[in-house]
Amino acid sequence: MGRQLLINDLDKERIQSLAGYKAHGGYAALEKALKMKPEEIVEEVKKSGLRGRGGAGFPTGMKWSFIAKPPGVPRHLVCNADESEPGTFKDRFLMEKKPHILIEGMIISSFALGANVSYIYIRGEMMYVYHILEKAIQEAYDANLLGKNILGSGYDLDVYMHVGAGAYICGEETGLIESLEGKRGNPRIKPPFPAVKGVWDRPTVVNNVETIAAVVPIINMTGDEYAKIGIGKSTGTKLISASGHINKPGVYEIELGVPVEEFIYSDEYCGGIRNGKKMKAVVAGGSSVPILPTELILKTAKGEPRLMTYESLSDGGFITGTMLGSGGFIVMDEDTSVVKNLWNFTRFYHHESCGQCSPCREGTGWMEKVLHKFLDGHATMADIDLLWDIQGKIEGKTICPLGEAAAWPVAAAIRHFRSEFEEYVKNGKNMKDVKHYYRINNMQPA
């Protein structure tokens, strides 16, 4: 097991509370940070090589340095806790188990950005986590870690919780900003970027929960030390949410650079495929990233072992590679129907499209209907090409990346599993009897 910087100490007593968190070194980074200049903190984060953990992987220090500083205009930090990418559940885990690491990260990051009011936008479904964070925030206020003149430093900060209400699109940063303003979560056209005109037209930085939490160990150990973990431009540790047909689903913190094969089969992590089955495919970074068959997820097209890093997973582009994304690692065994799984994902994107851009609004629904034809046994070979055509006409033609997120899984499924689509066409209605998915344990369907 590699080093753990975020979900370490979870076995310690009362780590959820301020007292427990402090007893294990919590808020030491804050005390250190408050003695630094804000620019120095930004510099440390730049040196650390930390990249956005929400999915896009954009360098965090650079994002912070873009924030506009017009005189007299308040700036805001908004934590994106709207974790809704299918396959991803690391932020919920972290916030539930160790809420104070997020609060500490929020204070340090807000200080670095010069924000005096910050928000945590949590998805509405996670109401019980909301209560955990509210309690943690209250504890922080009572201990003068929030509020006026934090620990005598002269710095004031209020952190407020804000609750969403069920919309995947609000995980996109400008959709989230619209939602925070009390509107429908329709993403905005960029530029202007949030760093210039964000929430209420004020300079805003939106960062994922894990990104903000990672600032704490970076300040503790320095950016240079943090950058020594990992490989190349993939520095530090990453939380991976492992799910699907594996023996040990759950959240794992890995040092970036662990081989994919080790991650799937080692008992330290996923523990192999359950019920002694073979692996068929993996979606490595949340439902939006391209699906890869076993041979391509374990090894790159060049035959090198694939590693859990931003670069290695995307080796080969979208022809033979995928993305680390949010770290939502979904494993499928040999019994899984890739076509039906794709229909499930596509229905999701259709449901979650905000409807602003025609290619996404119409295209996602169209693809869902065409995929339904395959499942119902009415599809023809031309429908495979039709799907390919539609996804190509969504990608890159929408305001926000939901269009790409809907298009990529379709393209990858056709690219790597075309024969399975053809099988659906050839066998028509008989395919209905194919076992598409697992029965729950040993129980028969009702």
Added chain:
Amino acid sequence: MAKQIKFSDEALALCNKLMKRYPEGKQKSAILPILHLAQAEFDGWLSAPVMDYVASILKIQPIEVYEVASFYSMFNLKPVGKCVIEVCRTGPCWLMGAEDLVKFIEKKLNVKEGQTTADGMFTLKTVECLASCGTAPMVQIGEIYHENLTFEKCSTILDDYKNKGEEISHYRKERIKNHSEIKQ
């Protein structure tokens, strides 16, 4: 004569606290938390008069509330049962048998997805990914995640809710109670 629509004093005090979290003149930002509260206060759904009431609290036009309420999937625009069962149907939950789980609940409660049981006790909904993929399949009831479900486990949980009878809507009140601890 329709029941007068008005928040309890407790909920109203909380509304005022929530609105103070946003800058002067930006109180519209509190719309999502306040709609959640309204749903908790008024039988689990948002009728047009309830939305009008929320508009009056936020000092915005009713249409601004309608357009928001209709965008977010957690807001029910039709009456629901006392206990709303939300089954996650996306990706990993589907891989682990969510489709069978829905069929099982449909048969057990004798309803179809989206419907409410005749006694008004349960509404069955399917929802998109609830970030519980490692503990799939799962259902959310109120604020509680019921994870790693089997038919048997699910059956026990539903019986449990049914036995609680009238009390099961308590989770909505819980939501208000937990909020009001907020001091700042």
